[in-house]
Amino acid sequence: MPEAIWISLAFVLGLLIKSIGLPPLIGYLGAGFVLSAIAATPSIPLYPEPTAALAHIAHLGVLLMLFTVGLKLKLRSVIRPEVIGGSLLHFGITCLVFAPGLYLLLDITWYVAFMLAVALSFSSTVLAAKVLENKRELRAFHGRVSIGILIMQDLIALLVMSLAAGQTPSGWALIVFGLPLLRPLLFKLLDASGHDELLVLLGMLLALVLGGLGFEAVGLSSELGALIFGAILANHPRSQELAKSLWSVKEIFLVGFFLQIGIGGLPDTDAIVFAIVAALVLPIKGILFFFLMLLFRLRARSGFLTSLALTNYSEFGLIVASIALPEWLVPLAITVALSFLISAPLNRLAHPLYERLSPRLVRFESQKRHPDELPISLGDTRILVMGMGRTGTAAYDWLQTTEARLMALDSDLAKVERHQAQGRNVVYADAEDNTFWEALHMPAVEAVVLAMSDIEAKLIAARMLRKLGFTGYIVAHTMFADEAERICEAGADNTYLTMSETGVALASHLLSRITQAPALHSEKAS
Structure with missing residues (x-):
């Protein structure tokens, strides 16, 4: 059974990568590449082709990920100048700088250059949230700003995916505007589900059935449906309990997503060169975030910690590429993995790094302070x-x-x-x-x-x-x-x-x- 080999190899490489303090998803991606190499070797009697089941599991992981993002989508945490302004300005500037550069350096069309710039503009929700959680800084001011910006980026990614998919909604799509009326019913269902397996099943029902299949049936993006149903429950007192109950299920399904990318083909020289160049310009992404945070009157310390958490490339970029640029999945996957190799150790040293750099950084602070930092x-x-x-x-x-x-x-x-x-x-x-x-x-x-x-x-x-x-x-x-x-x-x-x-x-x-x-x-x- 190829599936047994996939699971075993993903576990072994994921565990090895985790043991050196890096995100296990790098190991899952590596497992996919190893399986791809084995498949390309005729002398080895194993051919683990990607199956429809693996593709389906990968899609379910994406839907559950978006549903859990929706559960955190509280307007109070997003509708803030530094979050909306910082994320939109960073997205716009990155696309304006990266798209022409990619067009000039690579033999690609303007559309491909723009979509690659979009994919590279996002930061990793998984890595940043994990780093902040491990340092117990999710509720700190810079942690809340970072998560808010990541949510905004996820919303932008969702919009890009919907446009790139080119789906034409049917007349029934207007039903979506009435979904907020279901909030009282969904709240009662969440209250009645208890704390065990019924809670997990409710989350999967909303994310995969009503959000995924339901939205596809009316010609809308299934990813959009998963996010909206999560957002409807975001203000419920037990929304975070639901998110935690789905965490392991979502992570297991996302393993399939990274395996599928790796099995899709081995990286060639061009893919590796692309990833290295993208890694070399990664500091520009962090520096831009830092100065944007100072523009919104954050202190140098908060701006530095926020920018460092966001200085990486995102798995969401891979999700966008899977829809808009499937031929660029492998180069982008290597790019994301390489950015994690750089970002994870730096974030563990974030506070000592700031102490060393603070004399130079505080000179850029605004005289006016953000209200939350007074x-x-x-x-x-x-x-x-x-x-x-x-x-x-x-x-x-x-x-x-x-x-x-x-x-x-x-x-x-x-x-x-x-x-x-x-x-x-x-x-x-x-x-x-x-x-x-x-x-x-x-x-x-x-x-x-x-x-x-x-x-x-x-x-x-x-x-x-x-x-x-x-x-x-x-x-x-x-x-x-x-x-x-x-x-x-x-x-x-x-x-x-x-x-x-x-x-x-x-x-x-x-x-x-x-x-x-x-x-x-x-x-x-x-």
């Missing part, structure tokens, strides 16, 4: 609550009855707005963002409650508070005893185990009830 002053706040989930909200509400000089911070903008609407003094801040700590002024704070759900956020907050010279009382909660010990070592004065405290509270309520009962009975008897 210094935060807590004024006369006496007690600070960090994290406004259920525990933080309960602590805030109890403290509010006796303490007027109270403030809370949270890293979820939607949650901040909800608390503000309910009259609580809550502002946006992310404890895992160094920029926040660098700009924080807390002259009157005497005590801090660490109520964030993430253990790393609590550890960072405790360390940074003490590093800033805070000598007041720090208290935290956690679920596990080993985490409580780590939080105290980081600088907290006390840590309470959530479940233990819940048990104590239940027992105290019970004791107060049964001690009151005899008194009530004696009163009734008298």
Whole structure:
């Protein structure tokens, strides 16, 4: 069975590549090339031709990828000047520079040159998201800007794919404009699906059946359908749980996409030269992003970290090429893999690199600062609550009855707005963002409650508070005893185990009830 050999080779090479700190998809692409080489060798009795099943699996991976992109498509994170302006300006400038250059250097038409420039203008969503997640910087300011730009690029790629496919929609395509009316029904289905296999099946139903086949049936792009159905669910509280449940399924199907590219043919000399030249001009892409971020008043540090995360070529470029330029798939695949080899190690060294380059980079900063990077002053706040989930909200509400000089911070903008609407003094801040700590002024704070759900956020907050010279009382909660010990070592004065405290509270309520009962009975008897 060729499929068994595909899977085995993809796993082995993916594991080898991962062990040296690079994205496994480079290994999957390499596995495809190895299989292609074996197929071209008559003496080896193996001919793993790409089958219809592999092509179908690859297409399903693309649809699931777009569906998960749609689940993250919250307008609040995209409709920002630095995101819209930065992505559109970068796309436009890249196409204006790359297209003529490619036309002059290669013997190709203007259409091919333009589509190659489009493919090279995108940055890798998979690599950037993984790098930011591993460094716990997805919610940091530069992380949010990077993800926003990547989403905008994905939308541009989707538009290009729809135009390149040349599909003519039928009259039934007008039904698409009524899809937002289905949101209440889809929300109820998501609520009813639970947390197990039904949740995964719901995601696949929406992405592959209703979004994929449904849109194809009315003459529209299946990729567009998957993205739209994901976007409809983006504001549901469980949208990210759905995205996480589909993550492994999507990644497995995308293995088929990269295998299919590699099996399609071995890279020739021209393909390798093209990839090397594209890699040599990769710094231009990063430099352009850096100066565009400074144009929108980001600090040099945020601009540098954002640009470094986006300095690579994208798997989305391969998806665009699979539709518009199938004959360029192999050269572009080598280009993407080579950019990952360069980008992944650089991003691991992002902070030390900035420390070394910062004296030169800060000279380009604007005198005006982005609103999200202005210094935060807590004024006369006496007690600070960090994290406004259920525990933080309960602590805030109890403290509010006796303490007027109270403030809370949270890293979820939607949650901040909800608390503000309910009259609580809550502002946006992310404890895992160094920029926040660098700009924080807390002259009157005497005590801090660490109520964030993430253990790393609590550890960072405790360390940074003490590093800033805070000598007041720090208290935290956690679920596990080993985490409580780590939080105290980081600088907290006390840590309470959530479940233990819940048990104590239940027992105290019970004791107060049964001690009151005899008194009530004696009163009734008298």
